[in-house]
Amino acid sequence: MAFAFHSSRGVPRKRAIVWLRRDLRLDDNAALAAAARDAGDVCIAFVIDPVLLAGPRMGAPLVQVFFAALAALRENLRRLGSDLVLLQGDPGEQLLELARRTAAEAVYFNEDYEPAAIARDESVERRLEAAGIAVSRHLDHVYIGADEIVTEAGTAYRMFSPYFRRWYELHRASPRDPIQSARAIEGRLLSRDELGATREVPEPEEFGFTSSREFPVSSEALALARLDAFARSGGAIERYATDRDVPALDGTSALSPHLRAGTIGIRTCVARARDPKWLEELAWRDFYQTILRRFPNVAERPFVASAARIEWSDDQDGFEAWCDGRTGFPIVDAAMRQLNRTGWMHNRLRMIAASFLTKDLLVDWRWGERYFERHLADADLAQNNGGWQWAASTGTDAVPYFRIFNPTTQGKKIDPDGSFVRRMLPELAGVPDRFVHEPWKISINGYPPPIVDHDFARRRAIAAYASALHR
Numbered sequence: 001m002a003f004a005f006h007s008s009r010g011v012p013r014k015r016a017i018v019w020l021r022r023d024l025r026l027d028d029n030a031a032l033a034a035a036a037r038d039a040g041d042v043c044i045a046f047v048i049d050p051v052l053l054a055g056p057r058m059g060a061p062l063v064q065v066f067f068a069a070l071a072a073l074r075e076n077l078r079r080l081g082s083d084l085v086l087l088q089g090d091p092g093e094q095l096l097e098l099a100r101r102t103a104a105e106a107v108y109f110n111e112d113y114e115p116a117a118i119a120r121d122e123s124v125e126r127r128l129e130a131a132g133i134a135v136s137r138h139l140d141h142v143y144i145g146a147d148e149i150v151t152e153a154g155t156a157y158r159m160f161s162p163y164f165r166r167w168y169e170l171h172r173a174s175p176r177d178p179i180q181s182a183r184a185i186e187g188r189l190l191s192r193d194e195l196g197a198t199r200e201v202p203e204p205e206e207f208g209f210t211s212s213r214e215f216p217v218s219s220e221a222l223a224l225a226r227l228d229a230f231a232r233s234g235g236a237i238e239r240y241a242t243d244r245d246v247p248a249l250d251g252t253s254a255l256s257p258h259l260r261a262g263t264i265g266i267r268t269c270v271a272r273a274r275d276p277k278w279l280e281e282l283a284w285r286d287f288y289q290t291i292l293r294r295f296p297n298v299a300e301r302p303f304v305a306s307a308a309r310i311e312w313s314d315d316q317d318g319f320e321a322w323c324d325g326r327t328g329f330p331i332v333d334a335a336m337r338q339l340n341r342t343g344w345m346h347n348r349l350r351m352i353a354a355s356f357l358t359k360d361l362l363v364d365w366r367w368g369e370r371y372f373e374r375h376l377a378d379a380d381l382a383q384n385n386g387g388w389q390w391a392a393s394t395g396t397d398a399v400p401y402f403r404i405f406n407p408t409t410q411g412k413k414i415d416p417d418g419s420f421v422r423r424m425l426p427e428l429a430g431v432p433d434r435f436v437h438e439p440w441k442i443s444i445n446g447y448p449p450p451i452v453d454h455d456f457a458r459r460r461a462i463a464a465y466a467s468a469l470h471r
Contacts, residue, residue, distance in 0.1 A: 013040025028265030030138040033181035059374035060209040061343025072219030082189035092127040110140035113293040146293035156294035215343040223258035231272040248419040256378035288386030302394035309468035328450035331411030334424035343377035354391035355405040365392035401465035411437035
C-alpha cells in the first residue's frame with residue numbers, strides 16, 4: 001500500500017527517505033536537512049545488515065554503541081510523533097521496498113569513505129535509480145571533504161602539516177556552522193501511524209555479540225552533554241594540551257564513540273574547539289578519512305610501498321600475550337586490559353600498545369589493527385588504520401622507524417605514580433611507586449616477567465625496517 005500525502009491546498013507533497021548509517025542524530029545532519037528542504041514529508045530509516053554484522057571487522061563494543069544510539073534515536077522520533085523505520089537485510093532491496101510502500105520519490109544519505117561502504121552505496125544507488133527513485137548524497141562525516149583539499153598539482157596531500165595548513169585556511173575563511181536539521185524537519189516527519197509497525201531495536205545478543213555495562217553507549221543527548229562538559233569554560237579543554245597524554249585523568253574529549261556512531265556532528269565539535277590542539281586532533285580525523293578515500297589500498301596494505309618488504313615475526317604466543325595484557329610491561333598491559341574491559345583505550349596508550357606490538361614483538365600491524373577493530377567501541381577503519389600505520393612506520397606521515405617507544409620510559413612519563421596501572425592491574429596494587437613500571441626488579445606473585453628484552457627488540461626492529469625500507 002502506498003501512502004498519499006497532501007498539503008493544506010491539496011497539492012501532493014514530495015516524499016523522501018533519509019537512510020541513516022553512521023549519522024544517528026537529528027541535528028547537524030546534512031542529509032536530513034537537505035531532505036527536509038526538498039521534500040514535504042520525510043521518513044527516517046536504518047537498515048541492519050546481517051552480512052556486515054557477521055564480518056571480521058565487527059566487535060561487540062561497536063555493536064552496543066550503535067544499537068544504543070538507534071534506541072535513543074527511536075525514542076527521540078517517537079516523542080516527535082514519528083518513528084525510526086528499522087529494516088533488516090540487503091540495503092538496496094530493503095530501501096526499494098520501503099520507497100514503494102511509502103511512495104517516496106528520493107533517498108537521501110550521507111557519504112561514507114570506507115571502500116566497502118562506497119561499493120555498497122554505488123550498488124544501492126544503481127538499484128534505486130533503475131526503479132526511478134532519485135538518490136541524493138551529502139558530505140557529513142568529515143568537516144572538509146576529501147576532494148576539497150588538494151595540492152597545486154591537484155593531488156591529495158600525503159603529509160599532515162601542509163594538509164592542516166590548508167584545512168585551517170579553509171576553516172578560518174569559511175567556517176562550516178552546525179546544520180540546523182532538527183529545526184528543519186519540524187512538521188515534516190511522517191507520523192508513527194502513517195509509517196505503520198516496524199521492528200524493535202535488537203539486542204546485541206541477537207547477532208551473537210555480548211553486552212557489557214562497561215562498554216560505552218551513545219545517544220545524541222549523551223554526546224552533546226559530553227561535549228559541553230569537555231568544552232565549556234572550566235572544562236577539560238582548558239587543560240587539554242597538558243592533560244591529554246595522562247591516562248589516569250579525564251583529560252580528553254572521549255567523543256570518539258559518539259563521532260563513530262554519528263550521534264554528534266563534526267561541525268558541532270569544530271564550533272566548540274577553543275583549544276588549538278584539540279582542533280588539530282579533529283583535523284587529523286579528517287586527514288585519515290581523506291587518506292582512506294584517496295588511497296583505499298591502505299585498508300589492506302601499507303601506505304609506504306617498501307614497507308611491504310618488512311619481514312614480520314610470526315609470534316603467535318607474543319601476540320596472544322599482548323592481546324591478554326600479560327606482556328610483563330605494565331603500561332602496555334594496563335592499556336590492553338582497559339581495551340578488553342571497557343571497549344575504549346586512551347589515545348596515548350594506543351600509540352604505546354601499537355608500538356610495542358610492531359616494534360618490540362615485530363608483529364604485523366594488521367594483526368593489531370584487526371584486534372582493535374573487534375574490541376573498540378569507536379572502531380573506525382580510517383582512524384584505526386591511520387593510527388596503526390603511524391605507529392608501525394608504514395603509513396602516511398608516520399613516526400620514523402628508528403623512533404621506538406620504550407614502554408617503561410613511557411609508563412614513567414605519562415603515569416608517574418602508577419595510578420592508571422594500578423587501576424587496571426590489581427596484581428600491582430601494592431607495588432611501591434619506584435617499581436610499579438619495573439615490577440621485575442622485585443618479587444611479585446601473579447604478574448608475568450617481560451616477554452621480550454626491549455633493548456634487543458629495538459635493535460632487531462631497526463635492522464628489519466632498515467633492510468626493507470632501504471633495499
